Each structure stands twice: as C-alpha cells, then as structure tokens.
Amino acid sequence: MENNKNKHIKIMDIDPYLKPYESDINLRMDTYASSKKKLLGDKQSFKSFANGGLYYGFHLMKDGWIYREWAPNADALYLIGDFNCWDAHTHPLQKKENGNWEIFLKGTQALKHMSFVKVRVVAKGKSKDRIPLYIKRTVQDPITHDFAGQIWQPDHDFIWQDSEFHIKSKEALFIYEAHVGMAHEKEGVGTFKEFTENMLPRIKAEGYNTIQLMAIMQHPYYASFGYQVSNFFAVSSWFGTPDDLKKLINAAHLMGISVLLDLVHSHSIKNIAEGINEFDGTDYQFFHTGNKGDHPAWGTKLFNYGKPEVIHFLLSNIKFWLEEYHFDGYRFDGVSSMLYHHQGLGVAFTDYSKYFSMETDIEAITYLQFANDLIREVNPTAVTIAEDMSGMPGMCIPVNFGGLGFDYRLSMGVPDLWVKILKELPDEKWSMNQLWYELTSRRPMEKNIGYSESHDQALVGDKTLMFRLAGKEMYSHMLKSDDNLIINRAMELDKLIKFFTITLGGEGYLNFMGNEFGHPEWIDFPREGNNWSYKYARRQWSLMENKDLKYEYLSNFDREMIKLIKHYNVLSSSDLQNLWIDEKLKLIAFRKGNLVFLFNFNPSCSFPRYELPTSEEGDYKVVFNSDEVMFGGQKRIDTNYIYHSNVLQEKIGANGIIINTPSRTVLVLKKIDNNIH
Template structure:
C-alpha cells in the first residue's frame, strides 16, 4: 500500500525557517502510489492565493478538475491526482489575491516542455542508476587550495551541432551524445573540469541561460533530466569534474515564471526599488524571506547532491551584494545603517556556502564577483562570504588590455602584467577568459591580438603561456583554445573547420601542452595561495617587455623558471638572473615541448640583481620554461 505523501507540520516548520534542505522532494510533482492508485502528488507554495488547482494532460487542462488543498498556514497547496503519470505536461492555475487568473509553471518542476512551450513535465528523477562511485569517493579529498584545476567553459548548444535539413530543427546534441564527444575532447586536451552554461531551464536562447524559469529542471533543449544525469555520470567516469553556472541574482518576468507568482510579490521584493534591475529588466529575489532563501539553497543542494555536480559558479555576485548595483539615485533603498550593502544577501551567501560545502566535502562554490568586496573567499565565521574561489576579473581586464596593445607601446603598460601579484593572495583566485570576453563586439581572443595574422598567433601563445604560469586556477572559454576567429554566438557551432589550417592546429596543440604541463608540475598549482610559491626574477624589464619569474614546488623538486618576450624583437644574447647556481633545463619554448631539452649552467655573473645567471637566445614573442 502506498504511503500518503503530505506536506507535514515539520515540513512547514523547516520551510518557514528556511532550512528545509531537501524541500524539492516535497514541493513540485512526485510520481507515487496512494492506497492502490498510481498517480502524482503535486505541491506548490502560493501564500496569498485565493485558490490553486493543477491542470494538465491528465485532466484536459480543466481548472476545476483537481483543486488543491491548503496544508497549514504557510501557504502550501497540495493534491494527489490518480492517473497522472510521468511525461504529462502540467501547470498550476492560481486565482490570485485580487482575483487574477494565473497559469504558472512549477517552480520545483524537474522537467519542462521544450520552448516555446512553457508547461512543466512530470518526471521521475530518483531512479537513475549512478556509476560514478569511484569519482564520488575520491571527490571528498579534493582541495581547491592545493589541487590542479583547469576549466573548459562550454555552452552545450553551440559547442557542436548536427547538420540540419530544415530551419525548424536546432541541431542540438542530446546530453548523452554531448557527454561522449565532450569527454573525449576534454580528456585529450587535458582540462580537469568543464563548466556548463545554460543548464537550468530558460525560455530565451539569447539569454544563454542567465534568465532562468526552471531552477530545478535541466533544460529540455538537450533531453531529459535522466539524460542530464547521464552526462554528469559519464564525465565523472572519465575523471572530469562538472561545474554549473548558477543564477541566484535575478529572474525574468515571463508570465509562467516566478514573478508575481500568486498575484503578489512572492519570490521578489514588492518595492520595485528593491525588487527590480532597471538595466536587465528582471526581478531581484527577496533574500530576507526564509522560504525564498530555502528555494535557492535547496536548489544548490539539488544540483550537487541529486545530480552529483562538483561545484557551482555563482553568477553576478556583485549585483546581489550592492543595493545600488546598476541603479541611479532614487532607484534603490539603503539598508538600516544607511549604506548600500545588501545585508540579507550577505547572510544568504554565508548560509548557502556553509551548508553546501559543509555537507559536500570536495565540492566548490565559485564567485563571479567583479568588485573589491573583501573576503569573498574568507570563512563565514571570520565575516567572509565563504566561497571556495573567486573569478579574478581584475587580472583579466589588465591582462587583456596589455595583450591588445601594440608591442611598441607595451613598455608603457608594463605594470598591467605585474599588478595582479600585489593582491594575488587576498583571495583564492581563478584566472578567467570567459564567454563574456568574446561577445558583444569584444572580438575573439585571436582577434584581440595586434599585428598581422602570424603575429596574432604568436601573441596569443605568449598570452596563454603567461596565464598558465601565473598563480591561480585556470578557465578558458570554448573555441579560444584553437583560435576561433569570429565572436561566439549561441546560434551556431564553433568554427571547428579552422583546425584544417596549420596555425590553428598549432595553437590548439600549444594549449594542450600547457594543460598537460599544468597538471604534471605541482609547482604550478600546489602553492597558488602561498606567497612562498612565486618569485619575480625581473618584474621591471619594461623597456624590453620581458617578464621572468619562478614557480616553486613545495617538494623543492621540479621548480620552474618562466620567461616571456612580448615584442617581435629577438634577444640573441638574453641573460636571466637565477635563484641558485644550478643547472637549468629548457623543456619548452614558443613552439611547444622540446624533443631534446637543453641544459644551461648558471654562472657567477650578476644579472637581475642576483649573483647567478645564464645566457640563452630569446626569440621574438619567445616563451621559455626551464626546470631546476
């Protein structure tokens, strides 16, 4: 006999406190048996609704067929519908506080109808048979402070596409096909993680998934919720971590979405000065409301615990932290101390990160935070926000400004490349070149580079080399590894045909070398957050636009000396100062790994303010990596 599902007093108490961490197992649509009848249990939170009923394929969308009953004072409505089944489309028909008639998709639904449809779809996400136990056991030991992490940022719908016969088809890869193609590529290249954009259900392709209507539903563009689990599972079995973009900062106003859910502001602030982003045309969550906070925190746990995801990259953190973000005077309301900090959002982040990371050791919470807010990766108990890592937007801006500059003028911008080391240990950083840098007329990475085509490739190799040897985890957006020429567009696949050309193939091979080298040498990741792990040899060679530094391994073995020349001028008699009178083995240059590494012996000759040095020829746009 099936036990009757019910939103109990305990459920109501925890939800009202904002601590019902598996609320998604109660709210939403759940296939079950009651008595001897198979059907679906539906539950929805609509605190100010006059009445709610569920409509769908199972009752011919009749608003009177399945009225829902209020379970206690908190405003949750529930009903069991015999005969409703997996695959049925449904919505909640809500009569709002002022008599509005609203048809809403399920905020906790696990699948959605393919756009432009807006209904939710009954799904059973519980019965997937995971095969990634080896990964999950090992994950517990992962430590982002001392482990390698190189992330390939991917938008599944435009990474690769099938050729299509007619315009109605999208050519999307299904999650399962995508899993196999992506795993093969990422493994070969040597990335440790993928970061997937636009997985939660969203109505508009052009939002890239940053305007979410289905927080608990992997988008149906690429298949079912089960298919999505297969993708994560398969990547794990290939030793690849999975990070998702996650958007708790705002949500769109679509009629079937969260906005004005029961005719009143349920998820958002009522006052538009607190509840709307004027620039984005979206709603802002009310982080002070326990049930809203619960919706979001349980959602993070849903992806991590139910879907085995290894981390979340939290979008637009700054927009949540500052009450006046993107607003003019008169468009925002100060906090109780009269300033612009969103105290409720700060509290939300501390709660979120403590719970997610506390319950799931070895996972990461990553902040995309674009200001100098202190202690983003500091512990919550020390008044930090509790994130594991933070995108280094300052480094990215300075780095790209420098690389775009004509080599002749780089000498006047030398500090753009050295400045990041003055704050490198204030947070735990990821160096990022994300999708944001290659859209909206910002040019692809290759086309940001100065000079003729040949120079562009040389510049870009020298740029990537610097990125991989600089302290911090790494993230590179898809297509930039082989020199995509056009800006990225979600509407078409990457220009893979470019790999038929020698210089694109060569660039891809160079990035692959960097990725494998990064994993091979602990000097490049073990001491990212330890000032002992990095030392400038010469940070002041602006006139020649040459940078030299060492990355030190905690074991003292296989330390690396890195030199890069950012002008097209050859330095045939270049001399570099070194920390010790040892032998230095040249293992890599601007062409990649050397088949026969060359050995250079340090002499007692002063250079770069050091008593030992050696000379060797440094090529135009030359890169040199030595082990010692």
C-alpha cells in the same frame, strides 16, 4: 552561534586594511548569527532545512501522487493537465498552513511519466495558468510556443556509477567553460547526448579536469545564454532530458572530470507565463516589491534575500542540483549584482569604503554565507566560485573567519586588462611592471581562477582574443603555408598572454570552449536582429582538425601548456619569486613551482646571450618553449642543451645562465640533477 561583539574575527588579521571597518565586519557576522538562529533554531542544519525539493512539487507515493505548492496570497489553486483534459474544476488544491497548498491524486497512474501539467492560480479575482514552481522539466509547444510543465518519473531510477568520484582538494582546477547548445559545428542546438559523445573525450584529451556548464537551468529565451532563468528546478529542455544530463555528468565523473553548474541566483526572468514572477498574484512573493525588485540594466527581477521563504527556496535549489544531478559545485553568476543595492552599476571600487556603505546588501551577503555553509554540509569536497567584479574583501575567506565562504573568485580584471592593453597600446609600449602587478595582486589568502578570456569576451560587441589580435586576416591567412606577419604576431601574443595568465593569474585556470585553438569571430545567438541565425552560435571544430591550418598549432600549445602546468603543480605553488623585470627590453623572469619562466614580450628583438637570473646555482634545461614547430614557432631553442649557472656580469651579484631568448616567446627551465648527464 554566539554574538560577535567583542569577539576577534580572524579576517581582521588576514587583511589589515579592514581595520577601519571592523564594526561593519561585526555587523556582517552578527547578522549571519542572528539570521541563522532565526532560520534554523538551535539544532537544525542547513542540509535538513533546505528540503523544499523533497516537500513541494510532484511526488509519487505508494498509493498515489502528492502535489504541493507555496502560494501564500493566492485565493485558489487548481491542478490542470492532459490527465484531466485541462479541466480546472476537477482537481482543486487544499489550502494548508503557512501559505502551502496540496492535493493528493489517488493511484500511481493518476499522473504518468511525460504528461503535461500546469496549475491555475486564482488571486485578486484573476486566474492565470502557471508552471509549478518545483517542476523538474518544462517543454515548449512547437505550434503555440507556450511552455508547460512535464512530469518526469521514468519507470526506473537512474543508475549512477560515480560513487568513488570526488574532487581532489589539492588538485588545481583546469576549467573548461562550455555551453551544450553551441558545442558543435552544425547550425542548430546541440544536445546533452552529443556533448557526452563528442565533447567529453575532447575535453579529457586537452587536459582539463573540470567542466563549467552554462545555461543548464530552464530558460525560455535561448539567446539569454541561460542567464534569464524561469524554472529553477528544471533542466533546460533545449538540450534534452533530465536523464540525458545525468548520463553526461556520470560519464564525466568516470573520466575523472568534475562538473560545475553555472548557478543564477542573482536574478530571475520577469516573465509571468514561464517563470516564478507573481506566482501568487503579488510582486513580492520572491522579489522586492516595486522598483527595488527590478534590475535596471537586465530587465529582470531581484530576489528578496531577507525573506526566510526565499532563502528556503534558493537553498533548496542548491541542494537539489547537488543531490539530484551530482554536480560538484557552482560558479555563482552575478555576485556583484547581489552584493549591492546599486547592483555594482557605474561604481568604481577604488577603496574599501565602497564595500562597507549603505549600498551594501547585508541580507545578500548573509544568503551567500548560508549557501556556502549548505554546500559544505551536502558535499564537503564541492567547489564554489564567485563571479564578482567588485573585489569584495573576504569573498574567499571561510565564513567562520568573517568571510563569505567561497573557494575561488574569478580574476575578472585580467581579461579586462588584456582587452584594454590590446585596444590602447602597441606592443612596444606595454608595461612589464604593470603586467606583473596586475597578474599577481590579489586579496590575501584568497584563491582566484585566472583566465585571459571567457564567454564574456567572445559575445557580440566584443571579440575572442585571437580574433582581436588577427582580425579579418584570419579569414584568408591561416594556412600553415602562408607566412603572414599579422597572423604570426597574433599567434605569438595569443600564446604569451595565455601562458602568462595561467602561470600568474590564479590558483585555478579557465578557458571557454573553442578558445583553446583561437576560435575566430564572436558568439551571437539566434535573434530577430540576425534573422534567427545559428551561424555564430556554434564552434567550428573542423578548423582545429584541419592539418593544413594554423589552428592546430594553438590547440597543441594549449594542451602542452596545461600538461606542463599540471605536471609541475605550478598553480598550487606558493613559491613565486620575481627574478627580473626589464622594462626597456620587455622581459620578465620569475621562479614558480621549481621552474624558471622567461617571457620576452619584445615585438622585434631577440637576445642571443641574455643573462637570466635563476636565484639558485646549478644546471638548467629548457622543458617548454613556445617557439616549437608544433606550436607554429621557428625552433630557435635547443631543448637538449644544458645551461650551467655562473655569476652574471651585467646583473651584479646575481647568479644565473646565459640563454637565447627569441622575440615574443616564453621559455621554461628546470634545474636538473647533475647525476643525469
């Protein structure tokens, strides 16, 4: 790629506020170009470069097995396992160039499917038994609790049936964020098989078209939620086998559901016995050396993104999950931690100078650009989402425009806003202008995934949205026959918050499993502090399925809300128009996707004859409203009535309709064809 000096970069036109930092953007792109050339040369592609998974690790050949490892500072490596009675003397690896080691085992039966293996690494006079870096499966011994690598080579290759499946580029994402282990009601760890049988039909019926799977990469500590990865090429054995995961994804694709992997390349577990830390005897094989390689808050190791071998390892990992398991893209975890040497800790990103300082990690930015380039080469329809709380400009701008190349960023400020408001302000003091501003303000030409809560808001120390609103009343007043003011308020606001968020918060939408029906309580994984209990590490589907409980109302609302938003392509619509904001009465009206939305956030006042501006003349009909009986409402809206627009008297010059807007409701109207009636 040519040097970017004196070359105009398009991101400068997209975001004029970047003008003072043009030299920084040029530095970013020059680093990208020079690093790419150093890595690939003039002809190689990222797709052909990122083949570590095809070279390293265990590979069955016609006449035997080849095993390769990268350990540049090791003095000796020995393959051990149940195949040689764990004898370290019988199978030494030979050192090759560039820090590589290999051994050939003659005969296709030298290693067998599901046999256990480790590699003894000798470095600096010490020997340690380690799990191979590219192993596809690790298993924990139930007695010793030690982990070992396991050969995964079934007699027959998995038969995929999803060749026709791909994400439709124009289809908005409705993401169901899920954790396989807790996606069930029993107090224990769920499996891939159970998820395939029980959860996929549920997700399909609820209208979600994308699943974001958490904790798929191997992690020894279940309570880490999958965010302390030990083995980057291994499927988590907590939930089943590699083939079980393939069956899950294949089944999802046959249902028309795409599957994203929650990818953790922001850090790695520090454990030596299970992970990749100090594999060759040094602390700098994969990570920064010394304190720079330690995350001060997470107690984990930080990758050195400036090292070509590390880039090769991580990019190979990305390609592996796309090709081996047919994932449709990634949600990149902890991007803010990657982007800054301070990991984003204790920093308020109040102005653009915070993004272009000595604390910005240019090498990490380059790696993320490479990652997005590679993903497009492997699967042009794949989706990438960045979890970045800092708001780095250009995150979702194409790399060749000067951006980082992601498709979406998570609207992380939206759930934080709802939590802050609910904690600090009573309903009557909510600012309608603030809600409008916070939900509609975005980086220019960058797409967002909107959400009111994810797994983050449900963890111990926090609360799900519904539980925050209702509190202990959920334990005793969720019967449909129980008319409780606290529960009524909680349900009305839960519906309003979710509907406001899905319509305004982004070009995609995310929900964490169970929250669609207002799951009570919190998430707490088994740990010493709770006597290793699974009570809060599960989802109580029976609450939603119990026809006597109000959870069904919230589930109905979520399903019908998504159906409406999908039918009218609201998330893909770029015609958002603010029709009216009434700070005093707590009303907001806007037009989007050929629909008119009217939110009444007033906690006590209904307005039987409210003047609703519509911006267009014509006849209107209510096509959705949160006051339906099936949503737990009072059915105060006549859905058959036709509203005729006229010049409004109180809103001088505006054209609109007169309509009843009950307190704490949302109404959606559509202009209708006069020939229909």
